[in-house]
Amino acid sequence: MLTEDIPAAEPASIVEAKAYLRVDHVEEDALLGGLLRTARALCEAFTGRMLIAREVRETAAGCASWQRLSATPVGAIVGVSSADGTALPAGGFETDIDANGDGWVRVSAPGFERVRVTYRAGMAVDWNGVPEPLRQGIVRLVGHLYANRDGADDRGPPAAVAALWRPWRRMRLR
Numbered sequence: 001m002l003t004e005d006i007p008a009a010e011p012a013s014i015v016e017a018k019a020y021l022r023v024d025h026v027e028e029d030a031l032l033g034g035l036l037r038t039a040r041a042l043c044e045a046f047t048g049r050m051l052i053a054r055e056v057r058e059t060a061a062g063c064a065s066w067q068r069l070s071a072t073p074v075g076a077i078v079g080v081s082s083a084d085g086t087a088l089p090a091g092g093f094e095t096d097i098d099a100n101g102d103g104w105v106r107v108s109a110p111g112f113e114r115v116r117v118t119y120r121a122g123m124a125v126d127w128n129g130v131p132e133p134l135r136q137g138i139v140r141l142v143g144h145l146y147a148n149r150d151g152a153d154d155r156g157p158p159a160a161v162a163a164l165w166r167p168w169r170r171m172r173l174r
Contacts, residue, residue: 063107077119080116092112
């Protein structure tokens, strides 16, 4: 099970989206905020990376083999505890972050079927650190979602969005 905090800021701002859409009123700011969150989530799903760094809590198997953490890129592994929050004994687990930004954990202490791993993952501290093509793809997707609200003639997101995001895409073979 993977749970994550909501990022403190989105990778693109309502101001950027409104400028792209040529919207100059505040009546639809809530709608645009929701569309920005949706576009960010779709970008993260497409690229396989979290854009804005935030805390993640994940339940993993408590076994001696290395378990890869789901969110990437991992910046720091903060803690490992039993699934109910009990601290593991000193030396009862190991963690690692590899050169690709994948986080890993393994448990050597017996009797822990599941463990809870807390870590920070994300490409950038704030939206200014997110690469511009990813941000531009998010803004373009917001524009598409805004203009094609449940339209019968909607043919899906523009190809330019995937083209902007594709260089950052990371796929895993399981």
